[in-house]
Amino acid sequence: MLNLAMILALLGTAWITRPIQAQQTPTPVIADPIADKQFPPGLSVLTIPSTGSEMDAFFYLASGAGPHGTVVLLHGLPGYEINGDLAQSIRRAGWNVLLFNYRGTWGSTGIFSQSSAIEDTAAVVRFLRDPASIATYRIDPRRLVIIGHSFGGFLAGYEGSHDPDIIAIGIISATNLGRINFDPKERDSRLKRWQTQLHPVHGATASDLFAEAERHAKEWGYVQWADALRTRPVLLVEADDHFAAAGT
Amino acid sequence: MIWAMKRIGCLAFLLCLVLWSGNTIRGQESVQQVPAAVTSDPSPDPANPATMAWPDILSHGSKMYSVLYIASGSGPHPTVLMLHGFPGNEKNLDLAFSIRRAGWNVLVPFYRGAWGSGGTFSFTHAVEDTQASIDFLRDSENAKKFRIDPAHIVLVGHSMGGFIAAYAAAHEPKVFAAALVSPGNLGPGSARQRTDDPQFWERWNDNASRLVGTTAQQLVQEADSDPAKWNYMNCVSLLKNRPVLVLEADDRNTSDNQELASRLRQAGDSEVTEIHMHTDHPFSDHRIAMQAAIVNWLGIITAVRSPSQGPEKPTTRTKVVLLGTGTPVPDPDRSGPATLIVVDDRAYLVDFGPGVVRRAEAAALTRGITAARPGNLKVAFVTHLHSDHTAGYSDLILTGWTSGRAVPLEVYGPSGLQSMTEHILQAYRVDIETRTNPDAAMREIGRSPDAWKVNAHEIKAGVIYKDEKVTVTAFATKHAMESYGYRFDTPDRTIVISGDTNPVDATIKACNGCDVLIHEAQPLEMQAKMPESVQSFVARYHTTTEQLAQLANKAKPKLLVIYHTITFPPGIAPPRLLPPDASADALYVSPEMLQKEISSRYSGHFAIGKDLDVY
Numbered sequence: 029m030l031n032l033a034m035i036l037a038l039l040g041t042a043w044i045t046r047p048i049q050a051q052q053t054p055t056p057v058i059a060d061p062i063a064d065k066q067f068p069p070g071l072s073v074l075t076i077p078s079t080g081s082e083m084d085a086f087f088y089l090a091s092g093a094g095p096h097g098t099v100v101l102l103h104g105l106p107g108y109e110i111n112g113d114l115a116q117s118i119r120r121a122g123w124n125v126l127l128f129n130y131r132g133t134w135g136s137t138g139i140f141s142q143s144s145a146i147e148d149t150a151a152v153v154r155f156l157r158d159p160a161s162i163a164t165y166r167i168d169p170r171r172l173v174i175i176g177h178s179f180g181g182f183l184a185g186y187e188g189s190h191d192p193d194i195i196a197i198g199i200i201s202a203t204n205l206g207r208i209n210f211d212p213k214e215r216d217s218r219l220k221r222w223q224t225q226l227h228p229v230h231g232a233t234a235s236d237l238f239a240e241a242e243r244h245a246k247e248w249g250y251v252q253w254a255d256a257l258r259t260r261p262v263l264l265v266e267a268d269d270h271f272a273a274a275g276t
Numbered sequence: 277m278i279w280a281m282k283r284i285g286c287l288a289f290l291l292c293l294v295l296w297s298g299n300t301i302r303g304q305e306s307v308q309q310v311p312a313a314v315t316s317d318p319s320p321d322p323a324n325p326a327t328m329a330w331p332d333i334l335s336h337g338s339k340m341y342s343v344l345y346i347a348s349g350s351g352p353h354p355t356v357l358m359l360h361g362f363p364g365n366e367k368n369l370d371l372a373f374s375i376r377r378a379g380w381n382v383l384v385p386f387y388r389g390a391w392g393s394g395g396t397f398s399f400t401h402a403v404e405d406t407q408a409s410i411d412f413l414r415d416s417e418n419a420k421k422f423r424i425d426p427a428h429i430v431l432v433g434h435s436m437g438g439f440i441a442a443y444a445a446a447h448e449p450k451v452f453a454a455a456l457v458s459p460g461n462l463g464p465g466s467a468r469q470r471t472d473d474p475q476f477w478e479r480w481n482d483n484a485s486r487l488v489g490t491t492a493q494q495l496v497q498e499a500d501s502d503p504a505k506w507n508y509m510n511c512v513s514l515l516k517n518r519p520v521l522v523l524e525a526d527d528r529n530t531s532d533n534q535e536l537a538s539r540l541r542q543a544g545d546s547e548v549t550e551i552h553m554h555t556d557h558p559f560s561d562h563r564i565a566m567q568a569a570i571v572n573w574l575g576i577i578t579a580v581r582s583p584s585q586g587p588e589k590p591t592t593r594t595k596v597v598l599l600g601t602g603t604p605v606p607d608p609d610r611s612g613p614a615t616l617i618v619v620d621d622r623a624y625l626v627d628f629g630p631g632v633v634r635r636a637e638a639a640a641l642t643r644g645i646t647a648a649r650p651g652n653l654k655v656a657f658v659t660h661l662h663s664d665h666t667a668g669y670s671d672l673i674l675t676g677w678t679s680g681r682a683v684p685l686e687v688y689g690p691s692g693l694q695s696m697t698e699h700i701l702q703a704y705r706v707d708i709e710t711r712t713n714p715d716a717a718m719r720e721i722g723r724s725p726d727a728w729k730v731n732a733h734e735i736k737a738g739v740i741y742k743d744e745k746v747t748v749t750a751f752a753t754k755h756a757m758e759s760y761g762y763r764f765d766t767p768d769r770t771i772v773i774s775g776d777t778n779p780v781d782a783t784i785k786a787c788n789g790c791d792v793l794i795h796e797a798q799p800l801e802m803q804a805k806m807p808e809s810v811q812s813f814v815a816r817y818h819t820t821t822e823q824l825a826q827l828a829n830k831a832k833p834k835l836l837v838i839y840h841t842i843t844f845p846p847g848i849a850p851p852r853l854l855p856p857d858a859s860a861d862a863l864y865v866s867p868e869m870l871q872k873e874i875s876s877r878y879s880g881h882f883a884i885g886k887d888l889d890v891y
Contacts, residue, residue, distance in 0.1 A: 052846055058315035060564045069560040073365045073482070084486060086365050091561060108330045108343045112369030116563050134341075135486065227332060228341050228392040230792040 056120035064091040069119060072165065078131055078151040081138030085128035087165060088119040090257040094166030098124040099173045100152055102180030104203075105237075106133055106228045111177055111200075113261070123173075124165060128152055139231030142179075142205060142240055149174070149187045153194070169190025171195055172197075175263075179203050188260070189253035196261040201269055208241040216239060311360040311575070311642045312888055313378035316609075318865050319884040321348040322875060326376060327421060333385055335408035338395030342385040342409070345376045351423030354430065354452075355381040357409050359444075361435030361460070363397075363486040364390055366558040368434055368457075376656040377434075378574060382425055385409045385769065389488035392681050396489025399462060399498055399506065402436070410451065426890040428452050428578060430572065435460045435529075441507055442536075446514035453519040453547075453577050455570055458557055462499045463507030483726055508532075512539045518548035519577040523569060527557040556734035556740040559825060570584075572642050579644025594619045596792050596891040598636040600627075601839040604664040605848065611635045611887055612664045613840055615773055615794060616648055619745040619766045623647040625656040625672070626762060626773050632668035633675045635887060643890050647687055650678030654742070657748065658689035659775025660759035661696060670700045674707065677728045688740050690758035697732040700777045735760070737782075749787050753777035756817045761781055761786060772833070776840065778816060779823045784831040792891055793833035796840035797824045799873050805855055814842075821870065824875030836882035837891060838874065841865055 061069070069091040075082045090096045099118050103110040107129065115125040130148045132140030155161055157169045173196045176184030181202025188197035209215050215238070222234035232240075241248060318326070326348040332339040347353045356375050364386065372382040388404045389397030412418055414426045431454045433441030438459025438784050445454040480492035499506045522537040524530055530552075536551035551569050555562035595618045600611030612629015616639065623645075625632070639648040646652070653676050659665060673685055687693065701708070712725050733740070737760070741748040745767070750760040755776045761783055764771040769791040774783055776796055787793045798814050799821050806814070815819070819827070828836050844853070846861035854862060867884045874882055883891070 053315065058310065058564065059483075061561055063554070063561055068556065070556065071366055071558045071560060082735070088560075108341075109328065110367070110369065112367055113373045116370045122561075129391075133392065135390070225330065225341070227330075230392070230501075 032113055053123070056122075057117045059120075061091055061120050067091055067093050067166075076128060076152055076155050078138070078148045079144070081131040081136065083128050083131060083136040083138075083148060083152075084134070085126060088115050088125040088127075089120050089165055090119050090124050092122065094124075095162070095168035096122060096124045097171030097173065098156055098165075098167045098169075099175055100126050100149070100156070100184075102149065102174065102176030102183050103127065103129075104176075104178030104180050105222075106226055107180075108225070108228075109177065114175075114186065118175075124167060126152065126156065132232070140229045141232055142237060143244070145179075145183055146186055149183045150191070153187065153191060163223075173197065175200070175257050177201065179205075182248075185250045185253050185257070186248075189256035192256075192262075196263075197257065198263040198265070200265040201267045202250065202264075204248075204250050205241040206245050206247070206251075207240060209245065308565070308568050308572060309638055309642050310564060311378065311505045311571045312886065314374045314564060314567045316377075316886075318348060318377050319886065320871055321883075323881075324348055324350045324423070328745075331412070331418075333405075333409055333412050334593055335388055335405045336389045336395070337403075338393065340385050340388055340393040340395075340405055340408070340489065341391065341752050342383060343372075344384075345372055345502060346422055347376050347379050347381050349379065350424075351381075352419065352425035353379060353381045353423050354428030354574075355383065355413055356574070357413060357429060357431050358382055358384045359402075359431065359433035359437030359440050360384070360390075361433075361437045363483045363652075364437075365486075368432075370563055371432070371567050371570060373865075374571050375574065378571045380430075380574065381422060383409060383413060389490065390486075397487040398490055399436075399440075399495065402440050403443055406431070406440050407448060409613065410444065410448055414450065414512050423714070427451075430455065430574065433457065433459065436462070439506075441560070442508045442511045442515065442520075445518070446511035449514075453516070453521075454515065455521040455573065456533070456536070457521065457523045457538070457559075457566070457776065458525045458527055458529045459508060459522070459533060461506075461508050461536075463503050463509075473578075474757065508544060509539055512536070512543050512545075516540060516543040516545040518545070519549070519573075519800060520545060521549045521551070521570065521573045524550070524552040525555050525557055525559060525562075526553075529557075545699060547577065548603070560799060566798040567869070575642060576644045592766075594766040594771065594791075594834045595645070596771055596794065596837065597639050597643065597648060598794075598837070598839060598885045598887060599625075599639060599648075600629045600631055600887045601841075601887050601889075602629065602664070603766065603840055603842045604662075605844055607843065607845055607848070611843070612667055613659075613775075615839070616645075616653075617678065617746070617764050617766075617771055618645060618647045621647050621652075622743075622745050623652055623654075624746060624748070624764065625653055626767065627659055627665040627775070628656060628668040628672045629664050630667040630671075633671045633679075633707060639888055639890075643888060645890065649679065650676045654683055654685060656685065656687045657741075657750075657760075657762050658687065658693060659761065659773070660690060660755050660757055661692050662755075662757070662776065665775070669696070670704060673700065673730055674704060674728065677724075678711070681727050683727055684725040684731050685727075686731050686733070688733045688735050688750075690760060690887075692758075693734050694732045697730050701728075701730065708833070749786065751782040752780075753782065754780050754817065756813075763787075772831075774819075779819050779827045784827060787831035787833050789832045789834070791833070792835045792837060793828065793831055794837045794839055794885070795819065795824055795827070797821050797838045797870065797874070798842055799865050799869055801873065802843065802863060805858070805862060807853060810853070819843075821873035825874055828878050828880055828882070832880070835891060836874075836878070836880060837885045837889075838870060838882065839885040841870060 070089045072087040074085040076085045118125045129136040130145040131138035174184040175198035177200040181199040184197045188194045327346050329344040362622045386393045388395030419426050431441035434457040438456040441454045445451040476530030484492040517768040540548045553562045559566045597616040598616035611631030613627040614632040616627045617624045633650050636648045639645045660807045737752045740750045747765045749763045753759045753761045763786040771792045772787045772790045774795040843865035844863040849863045
């Protein structure tokens with residue numbers, strides 16, 4: 029619940045510069061919105077194309093006439109945890125929230141790789157800026173925020189640092205793929221962990237993904253993105269896990 | 277969060293306060309309390325933290341992907357098997373987290389052919405996959421590994437998953453109960469069957485396209501080929517001996533859902549809960565209300581049924597219910613100190629801080645503790661006469677009476693109690709006279725004319741109360757006035773509660789390996805930030821975490837419950853207490869801070885108490 033609270037604080041008051049330990053839980057986390065009969069909230073199910081593949085996407089639409097700021101919520105790898113509770117809370121706070129499954133994961137067609145997931149994220153952002161999408165889903169394209177967890181946190185940082193029109197990013201315990209080979213011991217234990225977790229991923233083994241990350245070590249070290257992001261609000265949510273040191 | 281609610285049977289107490297009528301309640305607007313599990317994180321349990329697993333479940337040769345959320349605590353935990361719809365765009369994971377915070381495990385499998393799981397999808401396969409998931413949860417190795425209580429497996433299904441839940445529960449008697457959230461009937465004659473509706477094919481084609489190995493046409497054929505099997509009305513006779521929740525929305529399933537609930541009642545199911553919410557099929561603007569309804573229902577069905585459930589879970593006759601864990605600080609999340617010791621159907625209250633009666637009703641509604649209903653509170657003990665422990669006294673006396681207490685309240689406590697009691701009754705003279713006046717309309721609902729009275733007993737240390745359920749021993753403690761702790765000896769447990777006090781040997785002696793010790797604690801980190809005068813008061817009359825750890829190491833309770841910790845949630849600290857330049861939350865004590873200070877000094881089992889916790 030703490031993560032939700034911190035992210036909502038980001039969305040509500042964008043410029044918080046000190047770490048916050050204890051926060052009041054905002055109303056949208058714990059209470060339903062007032063019913064809006066004219067513009068009720070909804071769930072739209074979409075297929076978003078990315079380089080010839082079809083990605084399943086779930087678009088939680090906020091109540092009210094809008095246009096609504098819109099959050100892309102990126103799950104990790106492979107995405108057993110999709111943070112569906114967070115999506116609902118963000119929607120209650122008045123934002124649309126889009127979740128999707130990367131190419132080659134959870135039944136989305138195509139082959140998965142980390143590079144293709146980077147492209148998938150950009151494809152989703154393009155989709156949200158498309159005039160037809162803006163009209164259909166009551167999107168405010170000037171208020172796009174990307175929030176990601178674990179591998180999704182890496183993608184959020186990548187997309188945010190490469191697209192200056194994303195207004196803010198939230199990074200929840202992100203994986204730093206640029207440092208995957210930094211500590212050989214850590215590399216081995218992570219590889220073992222990934223090998224047991226990638227069942228719903230099509231077309232890539234843990235070793236493939238490690239080799240890919242090592243090839244891209246230079247451009248995927250996320251600490252270097254700080255400069256590109258420094259004019260925008262960035263929320264880093266850390267946990268007592270193996271990613272904390274890399275995130276700070 | 278307003279919905280029409282219909283209710284029948286043994287759970288009618290849920291709404292008695294609204295209606296004062298019989299068992300059948302129809303069409304009344306009601307508001308259900310949102311349980312803490314929906315709105316706040318649990319106290320962490322470092323030894324057995326909440327966690328997740330992702331077992332592949334084998335179903336007829338194919339691997340199904342699944343997510344298993346495991347509750348904190350050593351368990352074994354009752355477990356929900358959560359079934360998604362067709363094709364499962366809404367996976368209800370917010371609900372999964374709330375259920376886990378309520379102390380349940382939640383398994384979310386993805387049917388064969390859905391969301392990357394192997395094999396192909398069909399309705400028949402989804403039923404088989406559900407049986408495979410039930411078998412997985414009941415497997416003794418899995419039960420051990422994932423802390424599962426195989427006697428309490430509840431199916432929760434949404435939309436098509438609601439059909440599957442009804443069908444699978446009907447055909448697997450080992451399933452304890454089923455919650456059907458806008459279940460979609462698949463059989464001909466049902467809402468599903470309006471194939472002349474142009475939107476039907478559009479919807480089904482789109483849904484089927486997300487599943488492997490099937491088409492909308494094939495699924496319709498499958499349902500039509502055996503109309504009786506795919507009509508959930510035919511599950512009624514097999515479900516009628518178990519609790520069933522039917523949760524309806526304003527969608528195309530409403531009429532079928534209402535008929536299902538009605539048929540279950542007609543078949544004699546005394547544990548049907550039917551709730552209607554004015555929202556859409558995925559409950560978009562009623563997610564919190566939906567979670568509250570399901571979490572409350574899970575609490576009630578297990579509280580009501582557990583005692584009669586077999587040998588796997590020994591029945592505990594004595595429970596500790598924390599009604600209020602607060603202090604003088606008006607923290608909205610912590611009522612004034614009030615603790616209920618419940619033995620079978622009897623309740624014994626220790627302290628009556630502000631909010632006590634509301635919290636007692638909440639314990640009845642959301643925790644299934646019927647002994648906590650305000651009219652059932654007949655015996656109370658007070659540790660000392662500070663206002664935070666007694667400001668609910670008039671409410672306890674008068675609301676208890678108007679809620680049905682038929683005998684005078686018996687209250688035990690230090691010198692001054694009788695005077696306080698007399699003055700409160702004097703203060704409410706006009707109210708009492710109005711309600712006892714022979715002409716008063718109030719009397720129509722059966723209040724006892726003399727039960728507003730209070731027998732206040734001023735005590736000394738020693739055995740002060742005894743009945744066939746409990747013996748209560750008072751021991752002197754050290755606070756700013758005459759004060760006592762209490763030890764409760766019941767047929768199966770010994771419970772000791774400290775009240776406000778400096779550490780004293782009497783507490784160690786009273787506990788001496790007791791089952792539960794409920795003790796106050798003030799964290800060192802917080803105390804260091806307080807003004808000198810407060811620190812000195814705490815040093816003389818309260819207990820720091822360090823002192824409590826020392827005390828608990830000697831008292832050796834099986835469970836230590838910490839309550840009455842002075843803390844100021846962000847924004848409510850009085851400016852005079854805040855150190856200069858401190859942030860608004862400088863005097864907030866998080867459960868983690870307490871956890872850390874205790875766990876670094878005490879290795880026994882302990883919990884940071886929250887209002888409405890039950891031990």
